[in-house]
Amino acid sequence: xxxxxxxxxxxxxxxxxxxxxxxxxxxxxxxxxxxxxxxxxxxxxxxxxxxxxxxxxxxxxxxxxxxxxxxxxxxxxxxxxxxxxxxxxxxxxxxxxxxxxxxxxxxxxxxxxxxxxxxxxxxxxxxxxxxxxxxxxxxxxxxxxxxxxxxxxxxxxxxxxxxxxxxxxxxxxxxxxxxxxxxxxxxxxxxxxxxxxxxxxxxxxxxxxxxxxxxxxxxxxxxxxxxxxxxxxxxxxxxxxxxxxxxxxxxxxxxxxxxxxxxxxxxxxxxxxxxxxxxxxxxxxxxxxxxxxxxxxxxxxxxxxxxxxxxxxxxxxxxxxxxxxxxxxxxxxxxxxxxxxxxxxxxxxxxxxxxxxxxxxxxxxxxxxxxxxxxxxxxxxxxxxxxxxxxxxxxxxxxxxxxxxxxxxxxxxxxxxxxxxxxxxxxxxxxxxxxxxx
Numbered sequence: 001x002x003x004x005x006x007x008x009x010x011x012x013x014x015x016x017x018x019x020x021x022x023x024x025x026x027x028x029x030x031x032x033x034x035x036x037x038x039x040x041x042x043x044x045x046x047x048x049x050x051x052x053x054x055x056x057x058x059x060x061x062x063x064x065x066x067x068x069x070x071x072x073x074x075x076x077x078x079x080x081x082x083x084x085x086x087x088x089x090x091x092x093x094x095x096x097x098x099x100x101x102x103x104x105x106x107x108x109x110x111x112x113x114x115x116x117x118x119x120x121x122x123x124x125x126x127x128x129x130x131x132x133x134x135x136x137x138x139x140x141x142x143x144x145x146x147x148x149x150x151x152x153x154x155x156x157x158x159x160x161x162x163x164x165x166x167x168x169x170x171x172x173x174x175x176x177x178x179x180x181x182x183x184x185x186x187x188x189x190x191x192x193x194x195x196x197x198x199x200x201x202x203x204x205x206x207x208x209x210x211x212x213x214x215x216x217x218x219x220x221x222x223x224x225x226x227x228x229x230x231x232x233x234x235x236x237x238x239x240x241x242x243x244x245x246x247x248x249x250x251x252x253x254x255x256x257x258x259x260x261x262x263x264x265x266x267x268x269x270x271x272x273x274x275x276x277x278x279x280x281x282x283x284x285x286x287x288x289x290x291x292x293x294x295x296x297x298x299x300x301x302x303x304x305x306x307x308x309x310x311x312x313x314x315x316x317x318x319x320x321x322x323x324x325x326x327x328x329x330x331x332x333x334x335x336x337x338x339x340x341x342x343x344x345x346x347x348x349x350x351x352x353x354x355x356x357x358x359x360x361x362x363x364x365x366x367x368x369x370x371x372x373x374x375x376x377x378x379x380x381x382x383x384x385x386x387x388x389x390x391x392x393x394x395x396x397x398x399x400x401x402x403x404x405x406x407x408x409x410x411x412x413x414x415x416x417x418x419x420x421x422x423x424x425x426x427x428x429x430x431x432x433x434x435x436x437x438x
Contacts (some may be wrong), residue, residue: 014049014417015138015154015424019131022066023059023080029286029312030282031143032253033339034160036315038142038222039069043411046071055134061336079130079148124147138424144191145182154427156419157186159195161336161357162203163257166367170256184208191423194218194416199358216419218281219362221412223342223403235317237324240282240310247280248382251318251334251340254283254290259354259372260332262299266331268301269423272413275383279326280306280382284318287311323347327385327392328355331372338362342406345399350392354380363405366398 020042046054046069048402053073059080066076121314131139139149141157149155162181164171171179185430186193189208194216195201201217209215221389237244252258252294260283261300281303285291298307313321322328328344338359344351345366353359355369363369368391370381414431 010120014050014052014421017053017055017134017136018045018140019055019056019057019136019139019419020140021136021143021145021148022062023057023147024145025062025066027062029253032255032286033337034143036225037222038158039337040222040225040409041142041348041416042069044224044409045068045416046383048410048417049073053135055136058232069209082105082162087343092167106253108153119135137427138420140420141186141190142434144186145178146185152427153425154191155189156192156194156416156421156423159183159200159204159336161196161200161334162207163206163334163336165203167257168336171215180253182261189356190214191426192216192419194419196220197358197361199361200336208258218412218415218419219406220337220339220342221406221408223346223406225324225339226315226347227235237321240308240321242280242282242308242321242324243278244324245326246278247282247325248327248329248385249322249344250281250329250331251284251322252330253285254288254294258285258335260290260294260334262372262375263331263378264297264301264303264307265375266382267307268303268376269383271306273379273383275379275386279386280308282308282310282321284313284321285309320347323350325412327352328379329382329385330359331332331370331378332359333372334359335359335362341367346398346403346407348396350385350395351399352378352385364398364402367394368395 022038025038029035033312042048045083045125047151051072053075053094054071056074056076058076059078060078063076063078070076071245118155129150131148131153136153138154138156139146141147141155144157144159146155146157152312162183164176168176168255183204187204192214193203193209196217197219198217201215204215205212242391250260250263252260263281263283267275271277277326282293291311295304295309322344327350328340330338330341330351332338332354335354335357338353339352341351341359341363351366352368352370353363356371356372359367360369366380368384370377372378
């Protein structure tokens, strides 16, 4: 790991101007953990490379919210207005969801590709040399798609996972087309692609990213992001109807792969098989139809009084809620990483999580594992998490040690900066080679 002096030298050799595509950023918590990671990484990069100018490409819906990133070396540029980012986008999505299911499958794929291309063209607004005019020498795409790529400018894309390949039924036809083409374009166009785990890197290589030298795994070193040492919570446990160490927490948006319904089934079985009756289940996440459907399901199962669904909570509140819980349960079917697992370990609470995708890589020997497809298996893990004091103590010790390996966000930024350097060098070499050949 480089020293701070070494990091300064590293930064001095980096790109002079970096454009960052933040047009996919949505208000609130709708981007899930991706937004959390991206904003923290950018803060670290701004500090690491004060001599580099960062141009943040934004859309109207989140432009003002992103003012929190303003620095002397940062400029926000609104490149997607309300017409493309809001009304027109919504109309395209609605039309796709109404019309695509009526078409034969080959035509659905063709229409999805057409929609992806149309939306990309609208976002670019016909500006094909804007980055070059601004003096940009690297485009960073932390939400994968290289929408604003220009020839001769290095491009670095981040890939979180390829969940859509394994669970296509969790997505609309339009979403599948967007994700597929974002992945294909990133594989084709990126000077370098960064994955957030070794697992995601292996899947990317198996699914079409043919050049392993251009694909590098950099883990999310943000385990202490929610540390209560640095944040004051605005609400008390009583505000959430909870008591300290008398609830299990699951922080996740209410997307299908997060497996909330099976967790409810497991929670009910656990209560029938010995889980202390005073233990509640807390599920935080952006409000919407998914959360309301889960609330209705809890009511039908007679769990309304013991399942708390407060919606989206601030980082300060989440840090407080996590640190005071009896443990974290994470039954996700698919994760490219699984940051809440490490955040819980750093907070000194035990973890039970799924035994699949990237989660074993992240949690190591510091978690109770279960099969996320088995409500019985999850139920047994919940009981052990709440009642087995010896196991809990061992998990706490192992979790704190595990979290220490993932707590240095500056190291994560250093790793990204090296990738930026490699990408710029590669792009320059390619331009030079083309010039000589010409």
